[in-house]
Amino acid sequence: MAPPPRHLLLLLLAFLASLATLADAVYEDQVGLADWHQRYIGKVKQAVYHSQKSGRRRVVVLTEENVIASLDLRSGDIFWRHVIEKNDPVDQLSLSLGKYVVTLSSGGSILRAWNLPDGQMIWETNLQVAKSSKSLLHVLSNNKVAKDNLVFVSAGQWIYAVSSIDGVISWGKEFSLDGLEIKQVVQSPENDIIYAVGLSGSSKLNLYQLNAKTGEIVKHIQESFPSAICGETILGSHNMLVALDETRSGLFLIEFNGERISYKKVHISDLVQDLSGTVKLLQLMPNGVIALQVSSTVFVLKLKGIDGLELIQSFEQPAAVSDALAITEKDEAFAIVQHVGSEIEFVVKLTSDVTNEVIREKINIDQHRGNIQKVFLNNYIRTDKSHGFRALLVMEDHSLLLVQQGAVVWNREDGLASIVDVTTSELPVEKDGVSVANVEHNLFEWLKGHMLKLKGTLMLASADELAAIQAMRLKSSEKNKMTRDHNGFRKLLIVLTKAGKVIALHTGDGRIIWSNLLQSLRASKSGEMPSALSLYQWQVPHHRVMHENPSILIVGRSGADSAAPGLLSVLDSYSGDELTSLRLDHSVVQIIPLTLKDSSEHRLQLIFDSHSNAYLYPRSPDAMNVFLPEMSNTYLYTVDTEKNVIRGYSLQKSCDNSDEYCFSTKELWSIVFPSDTERIAISETRKMNEVVHAQAKIIADQDVMYKYLSKNLIFVATLSPKAAGEIGSAAPEEAWLVAYLIDAVTGRILHRVTHHGAQGPVHAVVSENWVVYHYFNLRAHRFEMAVIEIYDQSRADNKDVMKLILGKHNLSAPITSYTRPEVMVKSQSYFFTFSVKTIAVTQTAKGITNKQLLIGTIGDQVLALDKRFVDPRRSVNPTQQEKEEGIIPLTDALSIIPTSYVTHSLQVEALRGIVSIPSKLESTTLIFTYGVDLFYTQLAPSRTYDSLTDEFSYALLLITIVALIAAIVVTWIWSEKKELRDKWR
């Protein structure tokens, strides 16, 4: 009996797939052809200039992404960079001896020194401090005290002196006073004495005089204050301290010298007229000039000894003030930058003469950068020995700009280091066809190029020619066009950053097409900090509304709290213009993109709020009409990791308020995990847009297995409370992982498996009918990747052709999610070498191509691992038939093939996410990886079987054709001659 033809097709496909090699690697000279890599650092929070007279000028920066980097001051390029782990936050950065970068991290407990020229770590010292406290780093400005320049670290009650040459702790001291928190470490100019100023309780100021060499306490003075001092203190001058009181309405001016502490209280309202909002002291250390920030207004004040303060200037517009910079022995300069209309004004003043301005420059900067947030001033000596000034500006969108002589010298779009979400958009369709003349003009060039390439393959090309080939490949302007291409490789990657900026990148070379700092996601004057959440496709026009531009939906929250009202914004994907902006009156907990579209091709979205109500967007009667018939088939679920519950809901028409687009929900089911034995670690579902080509799988003996393909499948992994901690913390007996497969409609647990001795963190990916998850096996002490494949048993009988003919099959039976599916599960686990940061899976247009797992490894690389390696049906000795099917012999560990690293020799520092976007070409998928860096490439999991690669040598083809024609001609002549000879015979 012949099997149905479908099987034959599948068999053929499987065979084809098995022909393709497992890894899709690149050659070294192909780097940069289809991929690009961009390096970022994040929002700068501290910058230190390296004041070297000669050589390359550099600035060392510390960013909010926990990156320390050395930048070229001329171009903004990165000399070196280190991304420090998030759980080791770097608080302070300083230069020592002009050649070391000293960083203090983890609340003052880790002190590291880096070599300034190349970024090599020189030493690392662990300090024993009480965590929780704010740490301070003070590098001695001169090396009179000791030969090895000392670095002082203080945190809480501790103070340490560390040699900056080798990191040896010279002395360490814990002050015996309870609750003491050291606020300032001041070096006295004269002798080997340092002052440590600390607060104990809230109103007692302590001044310690310490011997810098030995750490001996020379003197201790305590002074009580009439009212409590809030934590903020700044150093007004070398012996003056300015502190805010607890109510933030008064300032204490504190003077200290060797003998005593004297203070005076000044009311801010006496200095500043209208006082509203919270007062903040800006960190500033000039000769008696301090800055205060009251809501968004900045006041610059002059300190006149202990007698009082004088207001010099106030800035109504958003402004930033730099730290003071010593330019001569006595004089210091500081910069004030403020917005004036569409421009910014850069003003430099000297602290000795605050009424005059040294420089006042107007600089035009891009409107999409928001307000200025930080200024770092630097000076240089002009050829005529006068002082020139330049400054690094940190903007609201996290970008970094260098301004000098009234112009922006360079800028870095460092908001891209903190991407929150990614989506894609198609480019516009090309209106006019490519003109023929253009092609003909290039024909000669084209041929020449291919001749060069041929030379390259034949290894005949010289070094110059090789360079020309490489340049030609990189240039290929095709990939950078602003129109849609036939293969779907050219797209816009639209990313949403933490700063609330939406940026569109071209997939060809990663350049920025447009950017828009969303007004609704910017910090408001009232101090509200909105947060950006996610991006969705809002309108994807097809044939009916082709003339309209596609648009995207940005969802945000008006505060950090999940109960804060939501924000919606719709942007045109081609121009980046904001079409609509909406402030919701409900919160956003979960966004469910529906598969439905209204008549104008808007994608319908359901937004779930904290009161378990669902809201339909777009709010139009049209969308409502589309949604209502489907409402009874719409089910939602929520995973509450805090309460350890998964709940399933259905929708109901009524809602308490009069909003007609609001739906109340009814809880259908819930799964409560026992908190003392299981904690929810992760929940994953299939991607909604995933396409599956084959519903069945042919196994070796001509048998068929039907995949259980349900969009409602949830994978949930729970860990025992002990196993949720770090690796060293649990014994194998008290750690386990339970994996569940749950149906989201009925809440039915389809499969449950326990891994004893397994520990988190768990990473998982769900695709088609399988789940792959990664965890740590405590017994073997290795990482493991487990796979569960789920098959539908109820359809298994259908392979009997007799039944098909007699109509006894159940193919025509209605498939409903309510019935209890008969499933069969196959699972297996394999050892895996590395820890994993994230796992994704490749997606292709039709789902025919083999899947590859994209594993973000601990080394910040992306490894493409063929799904066939994590097949539960792998056996030790596969039969001949199984081999034909492509089953790999069983091994206990998954082998790592270095050529299958998608990122080849690059790293995506602080890797956070991997996105796979199908192209129109079935074989190829587009991979975008983001962290602090960005990386994009094209990947063909089963090689490009449906198109010729760039490697294809057209010249060789031409030569072959010519040779064949020549051969035909020659043989034809021969045969003619022979025939003639035969006839004469």
Place this chain on the structure above:
Amino acid sequence: MAARVPRLLVALFAVAVACAGAAAAYQPGSAEGYTIAGRVKIDAASASAKGFGLPAKTSNTKVILNGGQRVTFARPDGYFAFHNVPAGTHLIEVSSLGYLFSPVRVDISARNPGHIQAALTENRRVLNELVFEPLREEQYYETREPFSIMSLLKSPMGLMLGFMVIMVFVMPKMMENIDPEEIKQAQEQMRNSPVPSFSGLLARANS
């Protein structure tokens, strides 16, 4: 296998450190924590000799404890240390671009302070010293095959040419050897029987 307990360069530091006069004697630590100190050794000579891949730069070498719980960097001489590590079984991974390192299982015994056992998890080799050496160098790029006539001949075009050459030069020779009578017979047979179609072939294959 007889269990061998290697003694590693591990020290337990007491917290009660009097501020001794000599600066070098001071070493912070805590009573509950141990120090894991080791070394990453990348043979720079072999890497540069091969001329491939990336220069062995220890500046990019990260040492990761327990899958990211703590991360430190190797110093220029390759040394690294984790302080205040509690007793238990830990995992150390080394990430250095261009090299594959096996994770190392480190057991710190609580009963027997100062004893640390270490073993590579990939091949279960016990380490006597905490010295990390790469298992292998990673070649991220496919190496280009040098040009050879064979590869050209094996390509589809080469095969086409080869087939043609055979048809042109060998076939006539073969034809010469066949009896002309037989050829005539075969030609007649061909004429009589219908041309086998592709679908027919498929049908035959299916049955």
